[in-house]
Amino acid sequence: GAGALALTRHDPEPVATSADAGGAIPFYGRRQAGIVTPAQDRLHFCAFDVITDDRAALVEMLQDWTAAAARMTAGRDAGTFGAVGGSPEAPPDDTGEALGLPASGLTLTIGFGPTLFRDARGRDRFGIAARRPAALADLPKFPRDALEPAISGGDIGVQACAHDPQVAVHAIRNLARIGMGKVSVRWSQLGFGRTSSTSRSQATPRNLFGFKDGTRNLKAEDAALLDEHLWVQPGDGPDWMTGGSYLVTRKIRMLIETWDRSPLSEQQTIIGRDKGEGAPLTGAREHDEPDFAAQDGAGLPVIAADSHLRLAHPDQNGGARMLRRGYNFVDGSDGLGRLNAGLFFMSYQRDPHKQFVPVQSRLAKQDALNEYIRHVSSGLFACPPGLPAADDHWGRALFA
Ligand SMILES: C=CC1=C(C)c2cc3[nH]c(cc4nc(cc5[nH]c(cc1n2)c(C)c5CCC(=O)O)C(CCC(=O)O)=C4C)c(C)c3C=C
Numbered sequence: 001g002a003g004a005l006a007l008t009r010h011d012p013e014p015v016a017t018s019a020d021a022g023g024a025i026p027f028y029g030r031r032q033a034g035i036v037t038p039a040q041d042r043l044h045f046c047a048f049d050v051i052t053d054d055r056a057a058l059v060e061m062l063q064d065w066t067a068a069a070a071r072m073t074a075g076r077d078a079g080t081f082g083a084v085g086g087s088p089e090a091p092p093d094d095t096g097e098a099l100g101l102p103a104s105g106l107t108l109t110i111g112f113g114p115t116l117f118r119d120a121r122g123r124d125r126f127g128i129a130a131r132r133p134a135a136l137a138d139l140p141k142f143p144r145d146a147l148e149p150a151i152s153g154g155d156i157g158v159q160a161c162a163h164d165p166q167v168a169v170h171a172i173r174n175l176a177r178i179g180m181g182k183v184s185v186r187w188s189q190l191g192f193g194r195t196s197s198t199s200r201s202q203a204t205p206r207n208l209f210g211f212k213d214g215t216r217n218l219k220a221e222d223a224a225l226l227d228e229h230l231w232v233q234p235g236d237g238p239d240w241m242t243g244g245s246y247l248v249t250r251k252i253r254m255l256i257e258t259w260d261r262s263p264l265s266e267q268q269t270i271i272g273r274d275k276g277e278g279a280p281l282t283g284a285r286e287h288d289e290p291d292f293a294a295q296d297g298a299g300l301p302v303i304a305a306d307s308h309l310r311l312a313h314p315d316q317n318g319g320a321r322m323l324r325r326g327y328n329f330v331d332g333s334d335g336l337g338r339l340n341a342g343l344f345f346m347s348y349q350r351d352p353h354k355q356f357v358p359v360q361s362r363l364a365k366q367d368a369l370n371e372y373i374r375h376v377s378s379g380l381f382a383c384p385p386g387l388p389a390a391d392d393h394w395g396r397a398l399f400a
């Protein structure tokens, strides 16, 4: 709560960093933490289905979640009695596996999926269908999509990021426990190794193909670009989303063994950057601007027409940009001797239909990388602005 009181609408963007990997990131503020917060090392993302039709019960659960989230992000137990301080006759109000662990930079970011507003059977269960933003319209089906319904969609999404996986898992587990009878876990995903930098204070990490990823990401320090591309602006849609952002999740299986058998030069041609430095193939340093007009001796473009870099670049997509915040995943192996591994892609943007959709449409049709990847899950969530004060709660403006 102390952080809440310190942050007002006049505060600058919360480029909150924990002093060390154990530190706490303020839960309350103008924006939800976990979007421009420098990406932590670990992820547990969970999509919930709401299993009650009772609006008041759902709102009450969101209040309970908010209180627990504020406590856990401060490094405290989920409930007031804690894992071991309550009655021995009652289940503890915290599950205990984070006892003794610091806050670990935990952030909890909530988003509401299209099906919360109108379910698959067309029902407006909670009387909020008219409050659904146009930007939350379902994503189109893209060529090559191999989406599995059981691990796609969801009424509510919660992104837990932390520097300690036990802390992120503990947070989701306790929200699921608190929500019992009102929500059920639809699907969840663990991630390790961030694949993006969201702040200039961070070095660019690498994805499982071994390439630097996140070089040309939106960064927390670029306030004007964030207003243009990340944060929902007044007049964009319903007021309850002003100051928020839309999250797209895509679980992308990467065909690691096939990639590992392809020559270095081919890998670099596919991405459009060199593997060591991460420089565009027309440059020498990571942050050099790519020169898409440059040709080699044979008159061919140095950055290939079907390279990921060229196709995803804002110049090819009407200036569209997004804040990528994905994680590597390895879900063991697939029984056929291959790693079940890839990228849990997450992007935040002001309007997914003007940003993610055009970029992914182009990539799905032409990207040379497609031979090595499969999109197996998809999610879309409207993430409201932050809670400015401790008497506010998740969903209050939506359900007002
Ligand atoms: C629809 C959006 C995107 C998907 C899906 C996606 C998948 C994906 N990307 C990589 C690896 C890299 N991507 C890089 C850059 C990059 N990718 C996207 C969008 C999607 N990627 C954008 C918008 C950009 C930035 C383009 C630009 O502004 O220049 C890079 C290069 C480094 C970087 O700039 O971040 C790599 C490497 C994989 C492996 C993947 C699917 C598994």
Ligand SMILES: [Fe+2]
Pocket (backbone or CB within 6 Å): 308, 312
């Ligand atoms: Fe990419």
